[in-house]
Each structure stands twice: as structure tokens, then as C-alpha cells.
Amino acid sequence: MWLEEDRTSSKTLDAADICRPGPGRSEHPLSRLNPIDYKRFEKFLFYVGCEFVRQKGDHRIYQKANLKRPIVVPAIKDIPVFIILNNLRILGISKEEYILTLENI
Numbered sequence: 001m002w003l004e005e006d007r008t009s010s011k012t013l014d015a016a017d018i019c020r021p022g023p024g025r026s027e028h029p030l031s032r033l034n035p036i037d038y039k040r041f042e043k044f045l046f047y048v049g050c051e052f053v054r055q056k057g058d059h060r061i062y063q064k065a066n067l068k069r070p071i072v073v074p075a076i077k078d079i080p081v082f083i084i085l086n087n088l089r090i091l092g093i094s095k096e097e098y099i100l101t102l103e104n105i
Helices: 002-008 015-019 037-048 081-092 095-104
Strands: 051-056 059-063 072-075
Touching: 037 059, 037 072, 037 081, 037 095, 081 095
Parallel strands: none
Antiparallel strands: 051 059, 059 072
16 A cells, blocks of 8 residues: 555655755746735736726726736735736736746836
8 A cells, every 4th residue: 555655665855855846846936926915016017018097996907908808906905816816817927927027126
């Protein structure tokens, strides 16, 4: 049984083996996305060429030429990661590009 085989194995893993990026993982140390303030995300949107269009309640709407959908950002302290990822998908920007851009602005 596979469980018993693992228990009898004498091979131990050190932290370098566990933390080493594998297939599909980025080598960038900040590759994990975190929630950010909407003002910082707004700076990112302006940097990539979006413009503010309007606001309805706490939702701020941005547009960019050649996009099928508007970018909608809630005006809250910490924008959840799933909203960031959805907006990156609409913009056609990878997570790595996003992280590098945030470091430069």
C-alpha cells in the first residue's frame, strides 16, 4: 500500500526541495497574488492605459480601447484576488506582468 511505503521511506525533504518552483510555477518571489487597495490597483490600470469612466455606488468603472468589457473595481480597502484575476483576464495581462508592473509603479 502506498501509505505504508511512505512511512518506511528514510528520505527526508529539506526546505529547499519543498520551496523550489516546479512546472507551472513562477520563480518570482512575489508570484502569489495578494489583495491590494483599490487606489493602488487604479494606478496600475492608469499605467496600462485604462481611463476612469464613471462610478456607481462603490463600483468604479474603467475602459480601455479594444476591450469587449469594462473593468469594474470595487472601491474597497482590499480588492479580493478573484476580482484582480478576472480583471487581468479581461485586460489580457499575465500574473507575472502584473506583479512586475506593480513593482515599477
